[in-house]
Amino acid sequence: MTMTAAVVLAGGRSSRMGTPKAGLEWHGSTLLRHVTGVAGRAVDGPVVVVRAPGQPLPALDPSVLVLDDPEEGRGPLQGLAVGLGALAEHAETAFVCSTDLPFLHVAFVQAVLRRFGPEGPEIVLPFVHGYRQPMTAGYRTGLAPRITKLLDAGQLRPAHLFKESDVRRLEEDELLADPQLAKADPQLESVVNVNEPDEYRAARDRPAPEILVERFGVLANRGGGGRGARRVRAANLGAAAEQVGLSFDGHVLAAINGDQIRGDGLVPLVAGDTVAFISADAGG
CATH class of the missing domain: 3.10.20.30 (Beta-grasp domain)
Structure with missing residues (x-):
């Protein structure tokens, strides 16, 4: 298998935003529709959205597969296990991101996924703006069983998965060595999320x-x-x-x-x- 795929974690109601981020308006569409569409343009396989149990979602492209977390409160690793597990028979690698990335660029997704080689790593983890970015990263779909074991052991943080996996840290300068990405997103704003109402309004007001x-x-x-x-x-x-x-x-x-x-x-x-x-x- 050489196909690539994508997992978008829809999240739930944001305590800071006061409303689910997935349904935020974005230039006549919604933030979730936008992010799934960008991810879908960047991969040649399926796009999966993982939501909280019964969480209402805005309209999506009919090709997007929507899955439910089996239980709430177990953080992003739970959604990661569900999404990667569903994609394992379709693709070897997947780009995983959250729904609150208004400036995600196709070139960024592809730059991350290109860092996978035939023998490794298991995770491609960008390190951008001084932080590691687990919600704009690449994961091998075969990691799903390992993540499930971590969840069952009460280890709910992405750091627990990184400790148990072969991780390739992807620095800013290496990302920007990709000429397409350097031209399209020189500030690497693909990783910028919106957590506060003011951040969302500022992002929405940009041209x-x-x-x-x-x-x-x-x-x-x-x-x-x-x-x-x-x-x-x-x-x-x-x-x-x-x-x-x-x-x-x-x-x-x-x-x-x-x-x-x-x-x-x-x-x-x-x-x-x-x-x-x-x-x-x-x-x-």
């Missing part, structure tokens, strides 16, 4: 990512602004289409960076993307 939009075929002359590529700011495909005068209504498809054909307007965009809109109708 949407800058992307390049192209229109082809019968769409080339629609929407005004002349032919050729245009730079716009948009957080998802629907917003990008609107910026160039198109309606993303099923008659239009989008190719992201030349190879990801999408028809869902809520597919998230990240800085540096190129979006090509094409007609879905025959002859377009």
